[in-house]
Amino acid sequence: AQSVTQLDSHVSVSEGTPVLLRCNYSSSYSPSLFWYVQHPNKGLQLLLKYTSAATLVKGINGFEAEFKKSETSFHLTKPSAHMSDAAEYFCVVSVRSGNTPLVFGKGTRLSVIA
Amino acid sequence: EAQVTQNPRYLITVTGKKLTVTCSQNMNHEYMSWYRQDPGLGLRQIYYSMNVEVTDKGDVPEGYKVSRKEKRNFPLILESPSPNQTSLYFCASSKEMGRGGNQPQHFGDGTRLSIL
Numbered sequence: 519a520q521s522v523t524q525l526d527s528h529v530s531v532s533e534g535t536p537v538l539l540r541c542n543y544s545s546s547y548s549p550s551l552f553w554y555v556q557h558p559n560k561g562l563q564l565l566l567k568y569t570s571a572a573t574l575v576k577g578i579n580g581f582e583a584e585f586k587k588s589e590t591s592f593h594l595t596k597p598s599a600h601m602s603d604a605a606e607y608f609c610v611v612s613v614r615s616g617n618t619p620l621v622f623g624k625g626t627r628l629s630v631i632a
Numbered sequence: 633e634a635q636v637t638q639n640p641r642y643l644i645t646v647t648g649k650k651l652t653v654t655c656s657q658n659m660n661h662e663y664m665s666w667y668r669q670d671p672g673l674g675l676r677q678i679y680y681s682m683n684v685e686v687t688d689k690g691d692v693p694e695g696y697k698v699s700r701k702e703k704r705n706f707p708l709i710l711e712s713p714s715p716n717q718t719s720l721y722f723c724a725s726s727k728e729m730g731r732g733g734n735q736p737q738h739f740g741d742g743t744r745l746s747i748l
Contacts, residue, residue, distance in 0.1 A: 527672075550734035552736060552737075554737075554739075559741070559742070560741055560742070561636070561722055561724075561739030561740050561741045561742055562675075562722070562724075562737070562739040563739070564736040564737070567734070567736055569734040608674065608675065612734060620665075620677070620737070622667075622674045622675040622676075623674060624672065624673060624674035625674050
């Protein structure tokens with residue numbers, strides 16, 4: 519069965535320092551993978567997606583993620599955190615079987631300290 | 633502007649009183665879906681629709697109904713709401729969601745339901 523594990527429920531960084539949000543997936547097929555961001559009282563917004571093209575994917579707001587098949591990981595990074603990056607982040611994997619096309623991770627809350 | 637619109641944004645109601653949360657998208661998307669978000673559980677899919685008149689159960693369909701009579705609308709119906717359905721609900725849409733599932737989702741801003 520396909521699954522997604524976000525390894526940290528909460529990450530706290532200082533403004534200007536790097537961000538790393540970790541995501542591992544399990545899939546029997548070559549997956550499509552997404553990262554979404556959710557700001558308070560808002561819906562989810564797509565940050566970036568991987569669909570079997572380049573393994574290093576660049577997204578909006580300076581975020582990027584690297585697909586590593588050997589490690590079944592899709593970690594989200596940003597070189598320098600900004601206060602506006604404080605939000606909830608979700609890793610999502612698409613599946614090719616079963617009842618639901620998408621599986622969401624439980625989310626990682628990113629706090630940015632001034 | 634491309635958007636997914638949910639109404640109402642907030643609703644407090646009582647057990648057993650039927651309610652409908654509407655969802656409309658203006659992007660001519662084939663795929664639409666409903667999720668509920670609960671603390672510590674992330675987003676869980678309730679129902680989804682691949683196209684008009686085609687709906688399927690997600691992970692947590694019990695207590696909910698949906699319909700897809702038009703491409704743009706995908707209402708969520710709670711026939712007899714109960715307190716365990718108190719949650720934050722999101723509607724989403726995307727272009728055709730084949731089994732490859734590589735289309736990004738567009739989300740509404742959410743509906744916060746409280747069932748007393």
